Structures are given as C-alpha cells and as structure tokens.
Amino acid sequence: MFYLKYHYYRIYFxxxxxxxxxxxxVVT
Known part of the structure; x- marks a missing residue:
C-alpha cells in the first residue's frame, strides 16, 4: 500500500x- 501511496503523491503533487x-x- 505504501508504494501505491508514494506513486500517487509523486504524480498528483x-x-x-x-x-x-x-x-x-506563471509570473517569472
């Protein structure tokens, strides 16, 4: 379950x- 959560955050964030x-x- 941990891996799934990590993968989700890695893409969602x-x-x-x-x-x-x-x-x-996007004001640079």
Whole structure:
C-alpha cells in the first residue's frame, strides 16, 4: 500500500503545482 501511496503523491503533487502555477499566470 505504501508504494501505491508514494506513486500517487509523486504524480498528483507535481500536477497540482503545475495547475496552480498556470492559474497564477506563471509570473517569472
């Protein structure tokens, strides 16, 4: 179960960060 949770976070976290950055407009 641990591996599944780790894999889920490994894909979900980056996706969420990307979506948030896109929403903010990615102001560099």
């Amino acid at each position: 980056p996706l969420m960060a990307l979506a948030r950055a896109r929403r903010l407009g």
